[in-house]
Amino acid sequence: MISDVPVDYAGYRPENYFGNYNGNITIEYALATSLNIPAVKILDQLTVPVFVDKLKQAQFSQIKKTGDQLGLSVILGGCDVKLEELTALYASFASQGRYAPLRWQQQDPLKYQRQLLSPTATYLVNQILTQLQRPDLPHNFQNSGHLPRIAWKTGTSYGRKDAWSIGYNKKYTVGVWVGNFSGEGVPELNGTDSATPLLFDIFNTIDYNSANDWFAAPPGLAQRSVCTATGLPANTFCQNRVLDAYLPGISPVAKCTHLKPVMVSENQQFAYCTTCLPESGYLQKWYPNYTPEILAFYEAEHIPYEKIPAHNPQCSRIFSEFAPVITAPTSNMEYLLERAEKQKLMLHCNTHNEVKQVYWYINDQLLQAVPVNQNLFFTPEKAGKYKISCLDDQGRNTDSYITVRFLD
Numbered sequence: 001m002i003s004d005v006p007v008d009y010a011g012y013r014p015e016n017y018f019g020n021y022n023g024n025i026t027i028e029y030a031l032a033t034s035l036n037i038p039a040v041k042i043l044d045q046l047t048v049p050v051f052v053d054k055l056k057q058a059q060f061s062q063i064k065k066t067g068d069q070l071g072l073s074v075i076l077g078g079c080d081v082k083l084e085e086l087t088a089l090y091a092s093f094a095s096q097g098r099y100a101p102l103r104w105q106q107q108d109p110l111k112y113q114r115q116l117l118s119p120t121a122t123y124l125v126n127q128i129l130t131q132l133q134r135p136d137l138p139h140n141f142q143n144s145g146h147l148p149r150i151a152w153k154t155g156t157s158y159g160r161k162d163a164w165s166i167g168y169n170k171k172y173t174v175g176v177w178v179g180n181f182s183g184e185g186v187p188e189l190n191g192t193d194s195a196t197p198l199l200f201d202i203f204n205t206i207d208y209n210s211a212n213d214w215f216a217a218p219p220g221l222a223q224r225s226v227c228t229a230t231g232l233p234a235n236t237f238c239q240n241r242v243l244d245a246y247l248p249g250i251s252p253v254a255k256c257t258h259l260k261p262v263m264v265s266e267n268q269q270f271a272y273c274t275t276c277l278p279e280s281g282y283l284q285k286w287y288p289n290y291t292p293e294i295l296a297f298y299e300a301e302h303i304p305y306e307k308i309p310a311h312n313p314q315c316s317r318i319f320s321e322f323a324p325v326i327t328a329p330t331s332n333m334e335y336l337l338e339r340a341e342k343q344k345l346m347l348h349c350n351t352h353n354e355v356k357q358v359y360w361y362i363n364d365q366l367l368q369a370v371p372v373n374q375n376l377f378f379t380p381e382k383a384g385k386y387k388i389s390c391l392d393d394q395g396r397n398t399d400s401y402i403t404v405r406f407l408d
């Protein structure tokens with residue numbers, strides 16, 4: 001699994017083609033639907049030099065010249081490439097990961113230069129790229145019996161200057177490029193509607209009905225039970241499991257932690273740490289263990305999720321260093337309000353940057369939990385002194401006192 005959410009790499013903020021975000025998705029889905037953000041994320045993990053080196057090994061001429069200046073955008077086509085280069089690279093997916101330069105005549109010798117990718121990784125990619133549940137299946141082929149069994153990938157360049165579709169099976173690799181030689185963009189141009197129908201027609205012409213001879217799983221590929229929430233080996237608490245292919249010695253072995261245990265009060269209103277566990281009893285409850293970026297995404301998109309209760313406001317643990325700073329209302333200030341106007345006071349705080357959510361209390365009563373940086377308002381009903389507390393999701397609390405007077 002990988003998260004498809006807004007990202008920021010030192011100012012580089014890639015977006016998906018349709019500007020949407022999908023939250024947690026499988027790598028399979030990300031690749032089959034050509035999502036940009038997950039591709040950039042994976043490149044960030046792999047690192048640009050490792051990827052650029054592979055493309056150099058595949059004889060990408062522009063990469064050989066300027067590869068060292070490229071950044072994360074290279075994964076989305078941020079460099080020039082020739083049709084012959086890309087087609088030769090895809091042909092190595094059809095040859096168990098072995099790379100050979102293109103030959104121009106059949107009698108030219110076929111020379112495999114290097115093992116560019118492992119046979120097991122190649123096989124997994126082939127299985128994904130032959131799936132039919134994807135948006136780049138051309139409309140007129142959707143219900144067609146004339147769909148060749150191939151693995152394929154489409155692409156549309158920035159500004160719709162050209163459209164690409166490259167497909168392969170065990171016998172052939174075909175690369176299709178559609179565009180103007182002048183480089184002028186065409187609004188109607190895209191890989192799915194312009195290049196892929198041509199690709200399918202070519203396969204149906206040169207290799208009609210050879211669908212049955214597909215790539216066999218290579219040795220070295222194994223199956224294991226994984227949790228559907230993370231794709232990691234299932235833990236004792238993971239209920240939804242599927243069998244999934246993995247690469248022993250390469251795929252991560254850490255078990256799934258999609259849930260985490262939290263000690264909470266009987267009414268599940270407060271969470272406890274080991275310091276403040278009450279003798280009167282508590283419950284241990286399992287909560288989703290979301291990453292901060294998924295939490296921020298759910299908050300921003302108003303997607304409901306199961307939240308860990310606020311930390312026990314009576315907790316004595318001292319967290320003074322990074323406790324929230326209440327910036328509004330001003331501490332020790334007297335506020336003069338018009339009762340008839342039902343005037344509101346704004347609550348705002350600054351927090352440590354790991355904090356995602358804060359809990360506001362008025363006179364020790366929970367007012368509301370809000371994402372950091374979201375202003376909250378409350379309407380004082382009575383004149384007098386108010387204790388205003390801001391508790392962050394790490395259990396650090398700050399109190400502030402104000403006095404309210406009404407003008408009437």
Ligand SMILES: [Zn+2]
Pocket residue numbers: 227228229230234235237238239256257258259
């Ligand atoms: Zn799990």
Ligand SMILES: [Zn+2]
Pocket residue numbers: 272273274275276277311312315316317395
């Ligand atoms: Zn505590």
